[in-house]
Amino acid sequence: MAAPALIALAHGSRDPRSAATVTALVEETKAMRPDLRIERAFLDLAKPNFHTVVDRLVKAGYEEIVVVPLLLVEAFHARVDVPEVIAEATTRHPGLRIRATDVLGLEARFLEVLDDRLREALRAARVRELDALVLAAAGSSDPLANQAVARLARLWGAHHKLPVTAAYAASAPPATGEAVRAFRAEGRRHIAVASLFLAPGSLPDRAAELALEAGAVAVSEPLGAHPEVARTVLARYAVGAVQLVPV
Structure with missing residues (x-):
């Protein structure tokens, strides 16, 4: 069979x-x-x-x-x-x-994928220093789904010993631009954004656009x-x- x-x-x-x-x-x-x-x-x-x-x-x-x-x-x-x-x-x-x-x-093993994608983005942008991270996800009207993203962000930040904020492209605050600006208001200038999306599309594009407008030094591609x-x-x-x- x-x-x-x-x-x-x-x-x-x-x-x-x-x-x-x-x-x-x-x-x-x-x-x-x-x-x-x-x-x-x-x-x-x-x-x-x-x-x-x-x-x-x-x-x-x-x-x-x-x-x-x-x-x-x-x-x-x-x-x-x-x-x-x-x-x-x-x-x-x-x-x-x-x-x-x-x-x-949101498997912990996907942190390895996030790191791979972010390293690619940092190399392309010629960035060698980071002092904060943003984890950008689609966002949901279900608060439990957003909390799962926030938990993964905390785990990722602990791994890199950097402050991390979860941000959302829709349905929940903060947006990626808001998250980047909040870090910049604390005096942080080297902020990178990892795209917790499976594939490219309008939401990850918008998240990246807002992050770069707010001063992010690099935005990674989706997991792919x-x-x-x-x-x-x-x-x-x-x-x-x-x-x-x-x-």
Whole structure:
């Protein structure tokens, strides 16, 4: 019996850079597990959509699918959108078993990815000194999701022995520009911003723009198709696949 297929399910964006990044992440994941059937899909705004991919897998003979939501926080999309599309798919395909895993989340291992991306940005900007950091995330109307970002920011700051502020592109203060200005008001002049986004798009672009306008010395690229992110996708898949095994 074939192993369950894996669908890496992203939210989707009108920005083509976002879909390209998801595609690159899926290719990185496939390279680690060439024995698995791994597909990408989007909830909205990009193709292929979730139902198209499910139909393709059913036609190929798959009876079990593990869905890994490519989301960094457990908020509305994870709690509402993902279960809804899975319920619709199982209604359309009686007998099909689909298991959604936990979201990618804010793993401590992603601090390594943040550091890699930030080092790239600092080299490009020829910056060698830092006295504060800002961790920029999308932001959510769910305060628990924002608190999770703030906890990761504290962990990151403790690792580097630097003050860190979490900032948000939407739904919650402070914005990245506000966070940078607050540090500058304390006399800090070498402030870098790390982008806690999976892929490029309008929110990370806006966060970067505000940070640079406020005086940040560098802003990193999003996490992207980093091997550590791919390994996390496979770790989520492994748990989901076990949960599909009949007891």
